[in-house]
Amino acid sequence: MAKKVVGKNFYLQPASRIAPKLLGKILVRKIGKKKIFVLITETEAYDGTNDRASHASRGRTKRNEAMFDEGGHWYVYFVYGMYWMLNLVCSKKNYPSAVLIRKGLVVDKNLEVLEELEGPGVLSKKLKIDRKLNTRPVSGKSGLWVEDWGIKIPSKLVHSGKRIGIDYAGEFWAKKRWRFFID
DNA sequence: ACGATGATGAAC
């Protein structure tokens, strides 16, 4: 099984292109000497300042600054007084866009499934993700990166749908099928 | 169906 770290160019595409391509890739979290592997199974794209579902729709603020970084950084924010949301920043610098990682499967190095992470809040809790990762690079330096293990998800199993929890965005943006998931 | 729980941003 060929395992390689995803290259930087991958992150310079539009979020809506990256989101489906992340399905089947492996999120690697290093905590101390331990590594946790998560097969990504659900993502959502947030793209540009016009996207009214995106935090960037109200311009640059202290919270969403990371979204304006170059693709290949993390955007981590706190919601509902309890949960940390993990997002992968996309595209070139100063173009705010990101992919929210919503669900995954904890696997071992042989792809044996150990645990299901059924939402962005539980995923971040399991991987010990908090504001310390905000604006950090997607690389070993931050202890959180993405690998391609050559897993090919059959296109039959890849679906798209409306994004979750963004009904405030108005019909045009709320109905966009920018959520991608397996099965 | 609902409450927990606190940062955020906009209004005042």
Added chain:
DNA sequence: TTCATCATCGTA
């Protein structure tokens, strides 16, 4: 400074 809101989740 106040206040409604929020890219959620576990319990009921």
